[in-house]
Amino acid sequence: MFQSQFLKFGGVIRDEETVKHLASDGSVVTVTTSKSTYTSQNVILAAGPWTLLLTETLGLRLPLEVNVQTSASWLMSHSKRNR
Numbered sequence: 001m002f003q004s005q006f007l008k009f010g011g012v013i014r015d016e017e018t019v020k021h022l023a024s025d026g027s028v029v030t031v032t033t034s035k036s037t038y039t040s041q042n043v044i045l046a047a048g049p050w051t052l053l054l055t056e057t058l059g060l061r062l063p064l065e066v067n068v069q070t071s072a073s074w075l076m077s078h079s080k081r082n083r
Contacts, residue, residue: 014035
């Protein structure tokens with residue numbers, strides 16, 4: 001849902017490109033990836049646990065903390081639920 005809205009409003013998604021470097025001159029952000037170099041006035045960084053490493057190259061120290069969450073669920077057959 002969020003990706004479709006992003007694209008609808010003119011956003012561009014670059015999947016399967018490793019970000020090598022981020023730089024900003026205050027008005028334009030330059031993103032160098034394994035495939036190309038892009039410039040934009042706005043960048044949405046959705047790098048998961050790698051976000052801190054990337055933002056530090058811009059001199060930013062964000063108050064983010066990476067946590068590992070484990071989730072499990074079981075599906076019980078109808079016959080076992082009624083015992």
